[in-house]
Amino acid sequence: MTGQKGLQIEELSIRADGRDLLRSVSLEVRPGEILGIIGPAGSGKTTLLRCLNRLADLDEGLRISGRVFLNGASILGRDADVVGIRRKIGLVFPVPTPLPLSIFDNLAFGPRIGGITAVEELRRMMESSLKSAYLWEEVNDRLNEPAANLSGGQQQRLCLARTLMLEPEILLLDEPCSGLDPISTAQIEEALKVLRKDMAIVLVTNNVKQASRVADKTAFLLLGELVEFAPTRELFTTPRDKRTEDYITGRFG
Amino acid sequence: MNRPKTMTRSRFAEGAVEWLIRASAFSAIVGLFLIFIFIGKEALPILTSPDVRKEANISKLFLPQDQAHPYSWQPVSEIPKYSILPLFVGTLKMTLVAVLFAIPLALGAALFTSEFSPGWLKEFIKPIIELLAGIPSVVLGFFALMVMASYVQELFGIVYRLNAINAGIALGLAVIPIVYTVADDALTSVPKSYREASMAMGASPWQTAWRVVFPAALPGILAACVLGFGRAIGETMIVLMASGNAAIMSWNLAKPARSLSATIAAELGEVVVGSAHYHVLFFIGISLFIFTFVLNMFAHWFVARLQKKVLGTI
Numbered sequence: 001m002t003g004q005k006g007l008q009i010e011e012l013s014i015r016a017d018g019r020d021l022l023r024s025v026s027l028e029v030r031p032g033e034i035l036g037i038i039g040p041a042g043s044g045k046t047t048l049l050r051c052l053n054r055l056a057d058l059d060e061g062l063r064i065s066g067r068v069f070l071n072g073a074s075i076l077g078r079d080a081d082v083v084g085i086r087r088k089i090g091l092v093f094p095v096p097t098p099l100p101l102s103i104f105d106n107l108a109f110g111p112r113i114g115g116i117t118a119v120e121e122l123r124r125m126m127e128s129s130l131k132s133a134y135l136w137e138e139v140n141d142r143l144n145e146p147a148a149n150l151s152g153g154q155q156q157r158l159c160l161a162r163t164l165m166l167e168p169e170i171l172l173l174d175e176p177c178s179g180l181d182p183i184s185t186a187q188i189e190e191a192l193k194v195l196r197k198d199m200a201i202v203l204v205t206n207n208v209k210q211a212s213r214v215a216d217k218t219a220f221l222l223l224g225e226l227v228e229f230a231p232t233r234e235l236f237t238t239p240r241d242k243r244t245e246d247y248i249t250g251r252f253g
Numbered sequence: 254m255n256r257p258k259t260m261t262r263s264r265f266a267e268g269a270v271e272w273l274i275r276a277s278a279f280s281a282i283v284g285l286f287l288i289f290i291f292i293g294k295e296a297l298p299i300l301t302s303p304d305v306r307k308e309a310n311i312s313k314l315f316l317p318q319d320q321a322h323p324y325s326w327q328p329v330s331e332i333p334k335y336s337i338l339p340l341f342v343g344t345l346k347m348t349l350v351a352v353l354f355a356i357p358l359a360l361g362a363a364l365f366t367s368e369f370s371p372g373w374l375k376e377f378i379k380p381i382i383e384l385l386a387g388i389p390s391v392v393l394g395f396f397a398l399m400v401m402a403s404y405v406q407e408l409f410g411i412v413y414r415l416n417a418i419n420a421g422i423a424l425g426l427a428v429i430p431i432v433y434t435v436a437d438d439a440l441t442s443v444p445k446s447y448r449e450a451s452m453a454m455g456a457s458p459w460q461t462a463w464r465v466v467f468p469a470a471l472p473g474i475l476a477a478c479v480l481g482f483g484r485a486i487g488e489t490m491i492v493l494m495a496s497g498n499a500a501i502m503s504w505n506l507a508k509p510a511r512s513l514s515a516t517i518a519a520e521l522g523e524v525v526v527g528s529a530h531y532h533v534l535f536f537i538g539i540s541l542f543i544f545t546f547v548l549n550m551f552a553h554w555f556v557a558r559l560q561k562k563v564l565g566t567i
Contacts, residue, residue, distance in 0.1 A: 055453055086453055099465055100469045101468075146562070
């Protein structure tokens with residue numbers, strides 16, 4: 001196992017209040033790949049992501065078993081460096097979550113926490129992050145405005161850029177386009193296709209078509225169970241499981 | 254046939270209820286206005302009546318009088334002296350002690366219960382602090398007079414048993430629950446998404462609390478402080494009992510002090526209606542009224558400005 005790049009999830013199970021949120025899920029994503037996770041609401045997609053960057057620590061009463069490795073090192077243990085893990089495994093939420101600060105301060109938040117305070121360096125990082133998130137043109141002359149002044153789509157791309165400021169190795173996106181118009185959605189998808197070169201991406205989405213457009217591999221989760229996990233083209237053209245076929249053709253869910 | 258009738262009745266009831274709650278909303282404003290008019294009317298002779306002005310006018314109230322004792326509050330002596338500056342100084346220095354003592358404690362407690370304590374501990378701490386607000390101020394004053402004063406005197410090595418520090422700390426006990434409750438509400442109502450976004454970027458719980466949650470709650474926290482300040486400046490019974498009540502023109506916290514509110518409480522019961530002393534007491538009342546009113550207006554404006562800066566232009 002050791003020495004392997006990317007994220008390996010092995011037999012991950014999560015229980016809460018005697019209910020199974022995830023049942024023995026095993027997945028893998030390597031740098032250069034986008035892993036799409038699809039499934040109807042309540043399938044455990046968000047729980048899985050929150051577990052991967054240890055944000056699930058904030059939720060009380062979760063019982064997590066199984067193993068998750070980042071570059072071969074376990075990240076679930078009690079003694080794991082949670083802050084370090086969260087910086088290496090960035091998470092973008094389903095709704096834009098700008099902090100009540102200026103655009104500049106939102107972007108600088110992560111690096112400043114990590115000890116980078118030189119304005120010149122922050123600006124350099126900002127330019128490349130914002131360009132990667134296709135937001136540079138729109139905000140480069142108004143970095144000192146409150147982030148709340150941006151439109152919803154711009155805010156979500158700001159949140160993506162903000163996560164990129166941490167230069168993560170793994171990028172987790174939880175339905176990042178759920179509230180966005182088609183143009184903003186296309187911009188984020190473009191951004192992901194380029195970003196894939198530098199990192200492994202896990203994209204949870206309610207939109208089956210989005211997974212088929214951008215993901216290299218796709219996993220179908222249903223009520224906490226991993227029904228099928230295959231290269232995207234294979235899963236969408238020749239699904240092995242009847243339930244996968246029903247879901248991607250829109251017969252339920 | 255019955256239906257339209259009940260409809261009209263319910264519409265009438267609707268209108269009546271709306272009128273009633275509107276009236277109750279405006280009654281507070283009307284009450285405030287009437288209080289202002291009444292106190293103002295009784296204070297006005299200080300400016301207008303020649304008889305009263307001979308004994309007490311603005312310059313006698315605020316400017317130094319004779320060389321030996323430039324500022325004296327001796328309203329019932331042979332030659333009455335009505336310098337109210339020592340009362341202002343007394344009020345301000347006790348308020349200062351109260352605020353410096355109460356606000357850090359209350360904000361620390363609010364930060365702890367809203368951000369760090371487990372749920373059961375908050376359920377334990379919050380009601381107890383709020384219980385403090387339910388203690389009548391006369392009881393707090395009695396406690397400060399009989400028990401606390403000795404300890405404060407010993408702790409700070411003060412000559413006078415009753416002094417501004419003692420009264421200020423007792424006052425602080427009354428201020429803490431107000432500041433705590435409002436600040437805790439403000440912190441708790443900061444959206445969970447801010448905390449999660451901050452944590453997801455690798456911030457520790459303390460960094461999240463200090464850099465994200467606290468600034469986001471700042472308008473509410475400032476409102477809490479202003480409320481606490483207002484309570485401290487107007488509180489009467491505690492300072493009346495615990496301060497020693499000597500009208501001394503001195504910023505020395507170890508000396509006794511007399512506050513504006515305690516002066517009104519102590520003297521209004523025995524003053525001759527219509528005398529200069531009577532009108533001076535009302536003048537003190539209207540000064541307190543205007544002072545807290547202006548303070549509240551300014552705080553309101555400041556908080557609104559801050560909110561706009563934090564949340565952007567809406």
